Amino acid sequence: MDSITARNLLKLQDIDLKIEEVKAKIEKIPAEIKKIEEEKQKIIDEFENILRQRKQLEITKKEKELDIQTFQDRIKKIEERLNTVRNNDEYKALLREKAQAEEAIIHIEDEILKIMEDLENLQSRIKELEKEKDLKIQNLENQIHEKKQEIEKLNLELKELQQKREELTKQIKPQDLAQYENIKKKVKTKVIAVVDDQVCTGCYMVIPPKVFTELLKSENLLRCPNCGRYLFYEAK
Ligand SMILES: [Zn+2]
Incomplete structure:
Protein backbone atom coordinates (compact mmCIF):
# COMPACT_ATOMS: atom_id res chain seq x y z
CA MET A 1 0.00 0.00 0.00
CA ASP A 2 1.44 3.33 -1.05
CA SER A 3 1.59 6.47 1.01
CA ILE A 4 -1.22 8.18 -0.94
CA THR A 5 -3.52 5.36 0.03
CA ALA A 6 -2.23 5.61 3.58
CA ARG A 7 -3.04 9.28 3.70
CA ASN A 8 -6.46 8.67 2.18
CA LEU A 9 -7.17 5.97 4.73
CA LEU A 10 -6.09 8.33 7.46
CA LYS A 11 -8.52 10.93 6.08
CA LEU A 12 -11.20 8.26 5.90
CA GLN A 13 -10.55 7.39 9.48
CA ASP A 14 -10.89 11.04 10.51
CA ILE A 15 -14.25 11.18 8.78
CA ASP A 16 -15.34 7.89 10.35
CA LEU A 17 -14.41 9.12 13.80
CA LYS A 18 -16.37 12.31 13.21
CA ILE A 19 -19.34 10.29 11.95
CA GLU A 20 -19.26 8.20 15.10
CA GLU A 21 -19.01 11.32 17.24
CA VAL A 22 -21.98 12.96 15.50
CA LYS A 23 -24.03 9.75 15.71
CA ALA A 24 -23.30 9.44 19.42
CA LYS A 25 -24.44 13.03 19.94
CA ILE A 26 -27.66 12.42 17.99
CA GLU A 27 -28.39 9.29 20.01
CA LYS A 28 -28.05 11.11 23.30
CA ILE A 29 -30.49 13.91 22.54
CA PRO A 30 -33.87 12.08 22.74
CA ALA A 31 -33.11 11.06 26.33
CA GLU A 32 -32.18 14.65 27.13
CA ILE A 33 -35.44 15.88 25.63
CA LYS A 34 -37.36 13.28 27.61
CA LYS A 35 -35.72 14.48 30.80
CA ILE A 36 -36.70 18.09 30.09
CA GLU A 37 -40.25 17.01 29.26
CA GLU A 38 -40.46 15.13 32.54
CA GLU A 39 -39.28 18.22 34.38
CA LYS A 40 -41.97 20.24 32.63
CA GLN A 41 -44.63 17.68 33.51
CA LYS A 42 -43.50 17.75 37.13
CA ILE A 43 -44.06 21.50 37.29
CA ILE A 44 -47.51 21.13 35.72
CA ASP A 45 -48.42 18.30 38.12
CA GLU A 46 -47.26 20.25 41.15
CA PHE A 47 -49.34 23.22 40.13
CA GLU A 48 -52.40 21.10 39.48
CA ASN A 49 -51.91 19.49 42.84
CA ILE A 50 -52.10 22.89 44.53
CA LEU A 51 -55.23 23.74 42.55
CA ARG A 52 -56.74 20.46 43.78
CA GLN A 53 -55.84 21.40 47.34
CA ARG A 54 -57.68 24.70 46.90
CA LYS A 55 -60.71 22.94 45.46
CA GLN A 56 -60.71 20.49 48.36
CA LEU A 57 -60.57 23.34 50.88
CA GLU A 58 -63.45 25.10 49.14
CA ILE A 59 -65.51 21.91 49.27
CA THR A 60 -64.74 21.44 52.97
CA LYS A 61 -65.67 25.05 53.65
CA LYS A 62 -69.03 24.60 51.92
CA GLU A 63 -69.68 21.42 53.91
CA LYS A 64 -68.92 23.24 57.15
CA GLU A 65 -71.29 26.05 56.17
CA LEU A 66 -74.00 23.47 55.55
CA ASP A 67 -73.27 21.97 58.98
CA ILE A 68 -73.84 25.39 60.53
CA GLN A 69 -77.12 25.67 58.66
CA THR A 70 -78.17 22.28 60.02
CA PHE A 71 -77.40 23.34 63.60
CA GLN A 72 -79.21 26.66 63.09
CA ASP A 73 -82.29 24.82 61.85
CA ARG A 74 -82.09 22.58 64.89
CA ILE A 75 -81.86 25.60 67.19
CA LYS A 76 -84.91 27.11 65.51
CA LYS A 77 -86.89 23.93 66.13
CA ILE A 78 -85.70 23.78 69.76
CA GLU A 79 -86.84 27.38 70.25
CA GLU A 80 -90.27 26.53 68.86
CA ARG A 81 -90.56 23.59 71.20
CA LEU A 82 -89.35 25.69 74.15
CA ASN A 83 -92.43 27.87 73.65
CA THR A 84 -94.79 24.94 73.89
CA VAL A 85 -93.16 22.56 76.37
CA ARG A 86 -94.70 22.35 79.88
CA ASN A 87 -92.50 19.78 81.53
CA ASN A 88 -89.55 21.26 83.44
CA ASP A 89 -87.12 18.36 82.78
CA GLU A 90 -87.93 18.43 79.12
CA TYR A 91 -87.43 22.20 79.12
CA LYS A 92 -84.01 21.85 80.72
CA ALA A 93 -83.05 19.10 78.26
CA LEU A 94 -84.03 21.32 75.34
CA LEU A 95 -81.97 24.20 76.74
CA ARG A 96 -78.99 21.87 77.04
CA GLU A 97 -79.47 20.69 73.52
CA LYS A 98 -79.68 24.28 72.29
CA ALA A 99 -76.45 25.21 74.14
CA GLN A 100 -74.69 22.23 72.58
CA ALA A 101 -75.82 23.25 69.11
CA GLU A 102 -74.64 26.81 69.70
CA GLU A 103 -71.30 25.55 70.90
CA ALA A 104 -71.00 23.32 67.84
CA ILE A 105 -71.67 26.34 65.59
CA ILE A 106 -68.90 28.34 67.32
CA HIS A 107 -66.55 25.42 66.86
CA ILE A 108 -67.40 25.07 63.15
CA GLU A 109 -67.05 28.82 62.63
CA ASP A 110 -63.52 28.60 64.01
CA GLU A 111 -62.80 25.80 61.59
CA ILE A 112 -64.15 27.85 58.70
CA LEU A 113 -61.96 30.79 59.71
CA LYS A 114 -58.95 28.50 59.68
CA ILE A 115 -59.91 27.18 56.24
CA MET A 116 -60.32 30.73 54.94
CA GLU A 117 -56.87 31.57 56.22
CA ASP A 118 -55.43 28.51 54.50
CA LEU A 119 -57.29 29.43 51.33
CA GLU A 120 -55.86 32.93 51.39
CA ASN A 121 -52.31 31.61 51.79
CA LEU A 122 -52.88 29.08 49.06
CA GLN A 123 -54.28 31.76 46.81
CA SER A 124 -51.21 33.96 47.06
CA ARG A 125 -49.00 30.93 46.51
CA ILE A 126 -50.98 30.01 43.42
CA LYS A 127 -50.53 33.54 42.06
CA GLU A 128 -46.79 33.37 42.68
CA LEU A 129 -46.45 29.89 41.22
CA GLU A 130 -48.52 30.73 38.20
CA LYS A 131 -45.98 33.32 37.09
CA GLU A 132 -43.03 31.15 38.07
CA LYS A 133 -44.51 28.09 36.40
CA ASP A 134 -45.12 29.87 33.09
CA LEU A 135 -41.56 31.18 33.05
CA LYS A 136 -40.11 27.78 33.89
CA ILE A 137 -42.23 26.00 31.30
CA GLN A 138 -41.32 28.58 28.67
CA ASN A 139 -37.67 28.07 29.51
CA LEU A 140 -37.94 24.28 29.30
CA GLU A 141 -39.84 24.48 26.02
CA ASN A 142 -37.07 26.66 24.63
CA GLN A 143 -34.58 24.05 25.71
CA ILE A 144 -36.56 21.32 23.96
CA HIS A 145 -36.74 23.45 20.83
CA GLU A 146 -32.97 23.96 20.93
CA LYS A 147 -32.37 20.24 21.31
CA LYS A 148 -34.57 19.51 18.32
CA GLN A 149 -32.71 22.07 16.29
CA GLU A 150 -29.47 20.48 17.40
CA ILE A 151 -30.64 17.11 16.07
CA GLU A 152 -31.46 18.72 12.73
CA LYS A 153 -28.08 20.38 12.60
CA LEU A 154 -26.28 17.14 13.51
CA ASN A 155 -28.24 15.18 10.90
CA LEU A 156 -27.15 17.67 8.29
CA GLU A 157 -23.58 17.39 9.48
CA LEU A 158 -23.85 13.61 9.31
CA LYS A 159 -25.15 13.76 5.77
CA GLU A 160 -22.26 15.98 4.71
CA LEU A 161 -19.75 13.66 6.35
CA GLN A 162 -21.28 10.64 4.64
CA GLN A 163 -21.07 12.41 1.27
CA LYS A 164 -17.45 13.31 1.95
CA ARG A 165 -16.77 9.70 2.88
CA GLU A 166 -18.32 8.46 -0.31
CA GLU A 167 -16.20 10.83 -2.39
CA LEU A 168 -13.07 9.74 -0.58
CA THR A 169 -13.71 6.01 -0.88
CA LYS A 170 -13.82 6.41 -4.67
CA GLN A 171 -10.14 7.31 -4.48
CA ILE A 172 -9.21 4.20 -2.52
CA LYS A 173 -8.68 0.80 -4.11
CA PRO A 174 -11.49 -1.61 -3.21
CA GLN A 175 -9.16 -4.17 -1.64
CA ASP A 176 -7.53 -1.50 0.53
CA LEU A 177 -10.92 -0.23 1.56
CA ALA A 178 -12.08 -3.76 2.33
CA GLN A 179 -9.06 -4.33 4.52
CA TYR A 180 -9.69 -1.05 6.30
CA GLU A 181 -13.30 -2.07 6.97
CA ASN A 182 -12.16 -5.46 8.23
CA ILE A 183 -9.72 -4.05 10.76
CA LYS A 184 -12.30 -1.46 11.75
CA LYS A 185 -14.73 -4.22 12.65
CA LYS A 186 -12.10 -5.76 14.92
CA VAL A 187 -10.64 -2.70 16.62
CA LYS A 188 -13.91 -0.72 16.70
CA THR A 189 -12.23 2.68 16.85
CA LYS A 190 -9.09 3.83 15.09
CA VAL A 191 -7.93 1.60 12.24
CA ILE A 192 -4.82 3.60 11.55
CA ALA A 193 -2.64 4.59 14.43
CA MET A 205 2.47 -0.13 23.15
CA VAL A 206 6.02 0.51 22.08
CA ILE A 207 6.66 -0.68 18.55
CA PRO A 208 9.44 -3.29 18.36
CA PRO A 209 12.66 -1.68 17.02
CA LYS A 210 12.70 -4.04 14.04
CA VAL A 211 9.21 -2.97 12.95
CA PHE A 212 10.00 0.65 13.61
CA THR A 213 13.16 0.56 11.47
CA GLU A 214 11.15 -1.01 8.70
CA LEU A 215 8.50 1.64 9.13
CA LEU A 216 11.11 4.36 8.64
CA LYS A 217 12.38 2.82 5.43
CA SER A 218 9.21 1.56 3.89
CA GLU A 219 6.62 3.56 2.01
CA ASN A 220 4.14 0.85 2.88
CA LEU A 221 1.74 0.68 5.73
CA LEU A 222 2.81 -1.82 8.37
CA ARG A 223 0.60 -3.17 11.06
CA CYS A 224 1.10 -2.93 14.79
CA PRO A 225 2.19 -6.36 16.06
CA ASN A 226 0.17 -5.77 19.20
CA CYS A 227 -3.23 -4.43 18.06
CA GLY A 228 -3.18 -5.06 14.31
CA ARG A 229 -3.86 -1.44 13.39
CA TYR A 230 -2.14 0.14 10.45
CA LEU A 231 0.79 2.22 11.56
CA PHE A 232 1.25 5.61 10.07
CA TYR A 233 4.53 7.31 10.61
CA GLU A 234 5.54 10.73 9.48
CA ALA A 235 8.98 12.06 10.26
CA LYS A 236 8.77 15.27 12.23
ZN1 LIG B 1 -1.00 -0.97 18.37
Whole structure:
Protein backbone atom coordinates (compact mmCIF):
# COMPACT_ATOMS: atom_id res chain seq x y z
CA MET A 1 0.00 0.00 0.00
CA ASP A 2 1.44 3.33 -1.05
CA SER A 3 1.59 6.47 1.01
CA ILE A 4 -1.22 8.18 -0.94
CA THR A 5 -3.52 5.36 0.03
CA ALA A 6 -2.23 5.61 3.58
CA ARG A 7 -3.04 9.28 3.70
CA ASN A 8 -6.46 8.67 2.18
CA LEU A 9 -7.17 5.97 4.73
CA LEU A 10 -6.09 8.33 7.46
CA LYS A 11 -8.52 10.93 6.08
CA LEU A 12 -11.20 8.26 5.90
CA GLN A 13 -10.55 7.39 9.48
CA ASP A 14 -10.89 11.04 10.51
CA ILE A 15 -14.25 11.18 8.78
CA ASP A 16 -15.34 7.89 10.35
CA LEU A 17 -14.41 9.12 13.80
CA LYS A 18 -16.37 12.31 13.21
CA ILE A 19 -19.34 10.29 11.95
CA GLU A 20 -19.26 8.20 15.10
CA GLU A 21 -19.01 11.32 17.24
CA VAL A 22 -21.98 12.96 15.50
CA LYS A 23 -24.03 9.75 15.71
CA ALA A 24 -23.30 9.44 19.42
CA LYS A 25 -24.44 13.03 19.94
CA ILE A 26 -27.66 12.42 17.99
CA GLU A 27 -28.39 9.29 20.01
CA LYS A 28 -28.05 11.11 23.30
CA ILE A 29 -30.49 13.91 22.54
CA PRO A 30 -33.87 12.08 22.74
CA ALA A 31 -33.11 11.06 26.33
CA GLU A 32 -32.18 14.65 27.13
CA ILE A 33 -35.44 15.88 25.63
CA LYS A 34 -37.36 13.28 27.61
CA LYS A 35 -35.72 14.48 30.80
CA ILE A 36 -36.70 18.09 30.09
CA GLU A 37 -40.25 17.01 29.26
CA GLU A 38 -40.46 15.13 32.54
CA GLU A 39 -39.28 18.22 34.38
CA LYS A 40 -41.97 20.24 32.63
CA GLN A 41 -44.63 17.68 33.51
CA LYS A 42 -43.50 17.75 37.13
CA ILE A 43 -44.06 21.50 37.29
CA ILE A 44 -47.51 21.13 35.72
CA ASP A 45 -48.42 18.30 38.12
CA GLU A 46 -47.26 20.25 41.15
CA PHE A 47 -49.34 23.22 40.13
CA GLU A 48 -52.40 21.10 39.48
CA ASN A 49 -51.91 19.49 42.84
CA ILE A 50 -52.10 22.89 44.53
CA LEU A 51 -55.23 23.74 42.55
CA ARG A 52 -56.74 20.46 43.78
CA GLN A 53 -55.84 21.40 47.34
CA ARG A 54 -57.68 24.70 46.90
CA LYS A 55 -60.71 22.94 45.46
CA GLN A 56 -60.71 20.49 48.36
CA LEU A 57 -60.57 23.34 50.88
CA GLU A 58 -63.45 25.10 49.14
CA ILE A 59 -65.51 21.91 49.27
CA THR A 60 -64.74 21.44 52.97
CA LYS A 61 -65.67 25.05 53.65
CA LYS A 62 -69.03 24.60 51.92
CA GLU A 63 -69.68 21.42 53.91
CA LYS A 64 -68.92 23.24 57.15
CA GLU A 65 -71.29 26.05 56.17
CA LEU A 66 -74.00 23.47 55.55
CA ASP A 67 -73.27 21.97 58.98
CA ILE A 68 -73.84 25.39 60.53
CA GLN A 69 -77.12 25.67 58.66
CA THR A 70 -78.17 22.28 60.02
CA PHE A 71 -77.40 23.34 63.60
CA GLN A 72 -79.21 26.66 63.09
CA ASP A 73 -82.29 24.82 61.85
CA ARG A 74 -82.09 22.58 64.89
CA ILE A 75 -81.86 25.60 67.19
CA LYS A 76 -84.91 27.11 65.51
CA LYS A 77 -86.89 23.93 66.13
CA ILE A 78 -85.70 23.78 69.76
CA GLU A 79 -86.84 27.38 70.25
CA GLU A 80 -90.27 26.53 68.86
CA ARG A 81 -90.56 23.59 71.20
CA LEU A 82 -89.35 25.69 74.15
CA ASN A 83 -92.43 27.87 73.65
CA THR A 84 -94.79 24.94 73.89
CA VAL A 85 -93.16 22.56 76.37
CA ARG A 86 -94.70 22.35 79.88
CA ASN A 87 -92.50 19.78 81.53
CA ASN A 88 -89.55 21.26 83.44
CA ASP A 89 -87.12 18.36 82.78
CA GLU A 90 -87.93 18.43 79.12
CA TYR A 91 -87.43 22.20 79.12
CA LYS A 92 -84.01 21.85 80.72
CA ALA A 93 -83.05 19.10 78.26
CA LEU A 94 -84.03 21.32 75.34
CA LEU A 95 -81.97 24.20 76.74
CA ARG A 96 -78.99 21.87 77.04
CA GLU A 97 -79.47 20.69 73.52
CA LYS A 98 -79.68 24.28 72.29
CA ALA A 99 -76.45 25.21 74.14
CA GLN A 100 -74.69 22.23 72.58
CA ALA A 101 -75.82 23.25 69.11
CA GLU A 102 -74.64 26.81 69.70
CA GLU A 103 -71.30 25.55 70.90
CA ALA A 104 -71.00 23.32 67.84
CA ILE A 105 -71.67 26.34 65.59
CA ILE A 106 -68.90 28.34 67.32
CA HIS A 107 -66.55 25.42 66.86
CA ILE A 108 -67.40 25.07 63.15
CA GLU A 109 -67.05 28.82 62.63
CA ASP A 110 -63.52 28.60 64.01
CA GLU A 111 -62.80 25.80 61.59
CA ILE A 112 -64.15 27.85 58.70
CA LEU A 113 -61.96 30.79 59.71
CA LYS A 114 -58.95 28.50 59.68
CA ILE A 115 -59.91 27.18 56.24
CA MET A 116 -60.32 30.73 54.94
CA GLU A 117 -56.87 31.57 56.22
CA ASP A 118 -55.43 28.51 54.50
CA LEU A 119 -57.29 29.43 51.33
CA GLU A 120 -55.86 32.93 51.39
CA ASN A 121 -52.31 31.61 51.79
CA LEU A 122 -52.88 29.08 49.06
CA GLN A 123 -54.28 31.76 46.81
CA SER A 124 -51.21 33.96 47.06
CA ARG A 125 -49.00 30.93 46.51
CA ILE A 126 -50.98 30.01 43.42
CA LYS A 127 -50.53 33.54 42.06
CA GLU A 128 -46.79 33.37 42.68
CA LEU A 129 -46.45 29.89 41.22
CA GLU A 130 -48.52 30.73 38.20
CA LYS A 131 -45.98 33.32 37.09
CA GLU A 132 -43.03 31.15 38.07
CA LYS A 133 -44.51 28.09 36.40
CA ASP A 134 -45.12 29.87 33.09
CA LEU A 135 -41.56 31.18 33.05
CA LYS A 136 -40.11 27.78 33.89
CA ILE A 137 -42.23 26.00 31.30
CA GLN A 138 -41.32 28.58 28.67
CA ASN A 139 -37.67 28.07 29.51
CA LEU A 140 -37.94 24.28 29.30
CA GLU A 141 -39.84 24.48 26.02
CA ASN A 142 -37.07 26.66 24.63
CA GLN A 143 -34.58 24.05 25.71
CA ILE A 144 -36.56 21.32 23.96
CA HIS A 145 -36.74 23.45 20.83
CA GLU A 146 -32.97 23.96 20.93
CA LYS A 147 -32.37 20.24 21.31
CA LYS A 148 -34.57 19.51 18.32
CA GLN A 149 -32.71 22.07 16.29
CA GLU A 150 -29.47 20.48 17.40
CA ILE A 151 -30.64 17.11 16.07
CA GLU A 152 -31.46 18.72 12.73
CA LYS A 153 -28.08 20.38 12.60
CA LEU A 154 -26.28 17.14 13.51
CA ASN A 155 -28.24 15.18 10.90
CA LEU A 156 -27.15 17.67 8.29
CA GLU A 157 -23.58 17.39 9.48
CA LEU A 158 -23.85 13.61 9.31
CA LYS A 159 -25.15 13.76 5.77
CA GLU A 160 -22.26 15.98 4.71
CA LEU A 161 -19.75 13.66 6.35
CA GLN A 162 -21.28 10.64 4.64
CA GLN A 163 -21.07 12.41 1.27
CA LYS A 164 -17.45 13.31 1.95
CA ARG A 165 -16.77 9.70 2.88
CA GLU A 166 -18.32 8.46 -0.31
CA GLU A 167 -16.20 10.83 -2.39
CA LEU A 168 -13.07 9.74 -0.58
CA THR A 169 -13.71 6.01 -0.88
CA LYS A 170 -13.82 6.41 -4.67
CA GLN A 171 -10.14 7.31 -4.48
CA ILE A 172 -9.21 4.20 -2.52
CA LYS A 173 -8.68 0.80 -4.11
CA PRO A 174 -11.49 -1.61 -3.21
CA GLN A 175 -9.16 -4.17 -1.64
CA ASP A 176 -7.53 -1.50 0.53
CA LEU A 177 -10.92 -0.23 1.56
CA ALA A 178 -12.08 -3.76 2.33
CA GLN A 179 -9.06 -4.33 4.52
CA TYR A 180 -9.69 -1.05 6.30
CA GLU A 181 -13.30 -2.07 6.97
CA ASN A 182 -12.16 -5.46 8.23
CA ILE A 183 -9.72 -4.05 10.76
CA LYS A 184 -12.30 -1.46 11.75
CA LYS A 185 -14.73 -4.22 12.65
CA LYS A 186 -12.10 -5.76 14.92
CA VAL A 187 -10.64 -2.70 16.62
CA LYS A 188 -13.91 -0.72 16.70
CA THR A 189 -12.23 2.68 16.85
CA LYS A 190 -9.09 3.83 15.09
CA VAL A 191 -7.93 1.60 12.24
CA ILE A 192 -4.82 3.60 11.55
CA ALA A 193 -2.64 4.59 14.43
CA VAL A 194 -0.18 7.39 14.11
CA VAL A 195 3.18 6.37 15.49
CA ASP A 196 4.37 8.85 18.03
CA ASP A 197 7.80 8.49 19.60
CA GLN A 198 7.89 4.79 18.65
CA VAL A 199 4.56 4.21 20.33
CA CYS A 200 1.44 2.97 18.56
CA THR A 201 -1.22 5.56 19.49
CA GLY A 202 -3.89 2.91 18.98
CA CYS A 203 -2.87 0.59 21.78
CA TYR A 204 -0.08 2.64 23.40
CA MET A 205 2.47 -0.13 23.15
CA VAL A 206 6.02 0.51 22.08
CA ILE A 207 6.66 -0.68 18.55
CA PRO A 208 9.44 -3.29 18.36
CA PRO A 209 12.66 -1.68 17.02
CA LYS A 210 12.70 -4.04 14.04
CA VAL A 211 9.21 -2.97 12.95
CA PHE A 212 10.00 0.65 13.61
CA THR A 213 13.16 0.56 11.47
CA GLU A 214 11.15 -1.01 8.70
CA LEU A 215 8.50 1.64 9.13
CA LEU A 216 11.11 4.36 8.64
CA LYS A 217 12.38 2.82 5.43
CA SER A 218 9.21 1.56 3.89
CA GLU A 219 6.62 3.56 2.01
CA ASN A 220 4.14 0.85 2.88
CA LEU A 221 1.74 0.68 5.73
CA LEU A 222 2.81 -1.82 8.37
CA ARG A 223 0.60 -3.17 11.06
CA CYS A 224 1.10 -2.93 14.79
CA PRO A 225 2.19 -6.36 16.06
CA ASN A 226 0.17 -5.77 19.20
CA CYS A 227 -3.23 -4.43 18.06
CA GLY A 228 -3.18 -5.06 14.31
CA ARG A 229 -3.86 -1.44 13.39
CA TYR A 230 -2.14 0.14 10.45
CA LEU A 231 0.79 2.22 11.56
CA PHE A 232 1.25 5.61 10.07
CA TYR A 233 4.53 7.31 10.61
CA GLU A 234 5.54 10.73 9.48
CA ALA A 235 8.98 12.06 10.26
CA LYS A 236 8.77 15.27 12.23
ZN1 LIG B 1 -1.00 -0.97 18.37
